[in-house]
Amino acid sequence: GQQVMQIPQYQHVQEGEDFTTYCNSSTTLSNIQWYKQRPGGHPVFLIQLVKSGEVKKQKRLTFQFGEAKKNSSLHNTATQTTDVGTYFCAGWATSGSRLTFGEGTQLTVNP
């Protein structure tokens, strides 16, 4: 079955540093979505990418969708303490009917 892998599992940065998380799918995706979950909370939608090679920016976040539509990345610049949480990618397979989540990257920030 479809698998979505995310690295790194943990990311610890100093406030003001950048961080990047990577997502790889075992199958081609029709779209990829990114979510953020704060400690004790529920996943909150950040963005959706649909087109091959698509790049989207949202404040300090930059999202990319790979040319083969099997990988994606999230890059955050000048990380702030409010960015703390777990970032998940999730993909809809072209042939599937389920949204498959990665294991997430847990971000902690040292002020």
Next chain:
Amino acid sequence: DAGVTQSPTHLIKTRGQHVTLRCSPISGHKSVSWYQQVLGQGPQFIFQYYEKEERGRGNFPDRFSARQFPNYSSELNVNALLLGDSALYLCASSFGWNEQFFGPGTRLTVL
């Protein structure tokens, strides 16, 4: 507009018992999906319902079942509970295969 609501918030059951979790989607959303999230992992897809029909099923045993009602609310039922069923159960509503709006979840503890 109210977001996705779930009930109950917390639940404690013993092994072998049965549980019913409830979800009310955002008004206008016809798709409801259920996810299981074990601590430290990404949400695992259980079911998706669209217009009261099952559109997707994850790799969960037959002890898990769900249904969607004419008002688009949904129930998730789990029979013969096992210790490993302890998790946060998330419901998400959407217009289809796009942005998922998650509810706060039901924390199930099986003793």
